[in-house]
Amino acid sequence: MKVLRTSVIGLACTVALSLVLSGCGKKDSGTSAGDRASNAEATYVAPGEKDEYYLFYSGGHSGQVFVAGLPSLRHIVTIPVFAPYPGTGYGFDVESKQLLGNYTWGDVHHPALSQTDSMYDGRWLFVNDNANNRVARIDLHDFKTKQIIGPLPNSSGSHASSFVTENTEYLFVSTRFSTPLPKGTVSELENYEKDYKGMVTALKVDPQSGEMSVGFQILMPPFNFDLASTGKGPSSGYVFFTSYNTEMAHETLEVNASQLDRDLGAIVNWKAAAAAVADGKGTKMEGVTVLDPATVPGIVHFVAIAKSPHGMDVDPTGKWVTAGGKLQPTATVLNVEKILTAIEQKDYEGDFRGIPILTHDKVVEGEVPVGLGPLHTQYDDKGNAYTSLFIDSAVTKWKLPPWTDAEKQDLTSVVKDKITVHYSIGHLAISGSDTKKPDGKWLVALNKLSKGRHINVGPSQPESSQLIDISGEKMKLVAEAYTEPEPHFAQILKADQIDPIEVYPQAENKNPNAVWELEDGIVTRTGTTVEAKVVAIRSRFSPDKIEANVGDTVRIHVTNIEQTADMIHGFGINEHNINIVVDPGETKTIEFVAKKKGVFPFYCTNFCSALHQEMQGYMIVRESGAVEPTPETGTPAPTVKTDAVDGIPAVPATENPDVDAPAPVEPNK
Amino acid sequence: MKRFLRAEYVFLQKPLNVGSRLLLLLSAVIVGGSLYFPLWKVHLEAPQYQEGLEMTIYAYKLEGGNGGQDLKEINMLNHYIGMKPISAADFTEMQVIPFMLGLFILLALRAAVFGRMGPVVDLFVLAAYFGMFSIGAFYFRLYTYGHNLDPHAPMNVEPFMPVVFGTQQIANFTQSSYPQMGSYFLCIFMLVLLLAIWFSRKEQLPSSLS
Ligand SMILES: [Cu+2]
Numbered sequence: 001m002k003v004l005r006t007s008v009i010g011l012a013c014t015v016a017l018s019l020v021l022s023g024c025g026k027k028d029s030g031t032s033a034g035d036r037a038s039n040a041e042a043t044y045v046a047p048g049e050k051d052e053y054y055l056f057y058s059g060g061h062s063g064q065v066f067v068a069g070l071p072s073l074r075h076i077v078t079i080p081v082f083a084p085y086p087g088t089g090y091g092f093d094v095e096s097k098q099l100l101g102n103y104t105w106g107d108v109h110h111p112a113l114s115q116t117d118s119m120y121d122g123r124w125l126f127v128n129d130n131a132n133n134r135v136a137r138i139d140l141h142d143f144k145t146k147q148i149i150g151p152l153p154n155s156s157g158s159h160a161s162s163f164v165t166e167n168t169e170y171l172f173v174s175t176r177f178s179t180p181l182p183k184g185t186v187s188e189l190e191n192y193e194k195d196y197k198g199m200v201t202a203l204k205v206d207p208q209s210g211e212m213s214v215g216f217q218i219l220m221p222p223f224n225f226d227l228a229s230t231g232k233g234p235s236s237g238y239v240f241f242t243s244y245n246t247e248m249a250h251e252t253l254e255v256n257a258s259q260l261d262r263d264l265g266a267i268v269n270w271k272a273a274a275a276a277v278a279d280g281k282g283t284k285m286e287g288v289t290v291l292d293p294a295t296v297p298g299i300v301h302f303v304a305i306a307k308s309p310h311g312m313d314v315d316p317t318g319k320w321v322t323a324g325g326k327l328q329p330t331a332t333v334l335n336v337e338k339i340l341t342a343i344e345q346k347d348y349e350g351d352f353r354g355i356p357i358l359t360h361d362k363v364v365e366g367e368v369p370v371g372l373g374p375l376h377t378q379y380d381d382k383g384n385a386y387t388s389l390f391i392d393s394a395v396t397k398w399k400l401p402p403w404t405d406a407e408k409q410d411l412t413s414v415v416k417d418k419i420t421v422h423y424s425i426g427h428l429a430i431s432g433s434d435t436k437k438p439d440g441k442w443l444v445a446l447n448k449l450s451k452g453r454h455i456n457v458g459p460s461q462p463e464s465s466q467l468i469d470i471s472g473e474k475m476k477l478v479a480e481a482y483t484e485p486e487p488h489f490a491q492i493l494k495a496d497q498i499d500p501i502e503v504y505p506q507a508e509n510k511n512p513n514a515v516w517e518l519e520d521g522i523v524t525r526t527g528t529t530v531e532a533k534v535v536a537i538r539s540r541f542s543p544d545k546i547e548a549n550v551g552d553t554v555r556i557h558v559t560n561i562e563q564t565a566d567m568i569h570g571f572g573i574n575e576h577n578i579n580i581v582v583d584p585g586e587t588k589t590i591e592f593v594a595k596k597k598g599v600f601p602f603y604c605t606n607f608c609s610a611l612h613q614e615m616q617g618y619m620i621v622r623e624s625g626a627v628e629p630t631p632e633t634g635t636p637a638p639t640v641k642t643d644a645v646d647g648i649p650a651v652p653a654t655e656n657p658d659v660d661a662p663a664p665v666e667p668n669k
Numbered sequence: 670m671k672r673f674l675r676a677e678y679v680f681l682q683k684p685l686n687v688g689s690r691l692l693l694l695l696s697a698v699i700v701g702g703s704l705y706f707p708l709w710k711v712h713l714e715a716p717q718y719q720e721g722l723e724m725t726i727y728a729y730k731l732e733g734g735n736g737g738q739d740l741k742e743i744n745m746l747n748h749y750i751g752m753k754p755i756s757a758a759d760f761t762e763m764q765v766i767p768f769m770l771g772l773f774i775l776l777a778l779r780a781a782v783f784g785r786m787g788p789v790v791d792l793f794v795l796a797a798y799f800g801m802f803s804i805g806a807f808y809f810r811l812y813t814y815g816h817n818l819d820p821h822a823p824m825n826v827e828p829f830m831p832v833v834f835g836t837q838q839i840a841n842f843t844q845s846s847y848p849q850m851g852s853y854f855l856c857i858f859m860l861v862l863l864l865a866i867w868f869s870r871k872e873q874l875p876s877s878l879s
Contacts, residue, residue, distance in 0.1 A: 538745055562745075564738065611823050
């Protein structure tokens, strides 16, 4: 009978689902003519006009950061961070290759704007790489990636990062994955509970340069730490983490990590931790000072939070912290004042491996019935919270405490509005939600599924972002756009808060290999190194002939001497897997070993001018030992007689043993 | 005829009254002031240069808009049609103009001190000649730029005359060229000289001379 009932329900669900799906694309969107006009008016940015906000959204496993404008939701530019990006030549020149290390992808989740006094200061954007435990810093002066730190020692799966403290003193990172430590240690999965460790990492940020370094680490039980939020006001000096898998399961987490009704959130007093490190209370692991909270009391407290929570978000006053209980239809609101009292009075309901657990009922203000699958919460400037609901595919608006006694009796009364989004929202973003002064104009819903709302592009479908007007009592969905995979969290910055440069001023280019006059372009040879200093300007390269011998190390420095905005030149070499793009006033260097004999055209890849097609040159690579007939250099080129140079054997061109450049494509077999 | 020459001779000998002398002092100040303001401005606008490119001419220097960048950009674009780069060094009159303006100041002061009509008329004539010469030289300069085009340039255009005063279309650019505050100062300078002459036109010659 039970089986029958289940299958009946299953059938009903299938029917309902197929009705919904078949409705897609056929029915109209339900937007009335009046709404169409007013929504269009609200989000229309006329040609020649500019958006009011930047939307910095993480590019997920694309490894990049996307920048769009609000309210238009138009994608404006991609900032390459953890993956090569031929569009801007990122990952091809010496400097960006060095930034990337040997990695060609990353998994960007949570961008964080730098803050001063709990307000965005418009200096840097930090993003994490969940895949390779790295954090990157993008400078908003030129929208370029300036530093990548990591893989961080003793840390795997930097999901809960990057979260900045009130004055960007630290960035917090915690481990989504626990592993035996130090890295390289092998212990069987059966020993998970005993040998696997979680870790909270504090990255120190230099207040002038923004340079990140590993400050200290805090050893944690092997839970899966998920997301975090830093305190301000009364919660100043604290950072709050959610975790799941308090069960410490090591296989089939889907089920095994979902057994307990509550998981332990961590409340970390980072100021106390920094003081403990200064007092010498840590031990060194892999060169990093690690604190054990079981032996250094007062730096970590746990609090039980409803089932497998995901987001953990401190409100603008710093008084309330909302955790989304992914597998329970409530958002748990923690009262910071009560947390501080409980810590002070040691009001514990137990401990986990020596780390005290605060008495749940003493610190929880209430559990708001927001709907199914609550994940993340953002705040406006009027005391409202907005929680994303993955399962309900909706956003719920509710009122933050303080609540009246009547409201506390029935917390459904603080829920004000709910709006459907399309489909299955993950994060949501409100400008300044993580600062002390949010801007309650727009909310962006970052949805995980688009499910054919766009014109059909085949099975690889984009993600959808939706713009919701939150200025009124009721939320109003006004626009949507699609992005490549896969935005997670976003930060929204008022456009007038920053003033990025448009060209690199010539006076500030200190590159010793830069040349600024056409007649200064030069190719020189020192031993087996050929060095070219090339000027790029509309519409030529100078010099436009580079000569080398097989086996030579070729270093080419290209300086774009333009000082005009958007006068960008590229430098791509045929069959060498090389393309750099040089902004006005910038110098970039490429380095490779000439491995193939022949004549290889190079050309400007970034369309620049009416005679862009003519912007080209040739690289001539002769047999090793051949004499260059007309050296471009002022000094005569020495003849290289050896067959093997610098350990690189001279090879016949026909064999094409090049590893840098892809082999010619073979015809289909 | 003899009477006219006599009258002209007498006119040039006329003393200047206080008002005229003060006007001469004022004229010296105005010439000095003109050094601080641009004399001429050339403005170029195109679909991809909506913000415009600007070249400003001072008595002693040539200045590109946007911190000098506009002049580089104008030259950059002109190299496609084989035009010689516009550079301050080519404007030899720029070495002469400040000297001449200084001379005008001295001559105005001299005329104020001497207090006779003759030197004022001299100065006026000299200034008028110099003004016309400068505009002519400027015209010639632009003519040279527009007509000496490198035949090997990537783009062949018919030699053309950039507009000196007014607005015209050259390929995708709208070029406009107009006098600026410095030139207005110099016009006012001339007007003030005329006023100085006018106010003393009825002065009587000292009896010894009449
Ligand atoms: Cu180019």
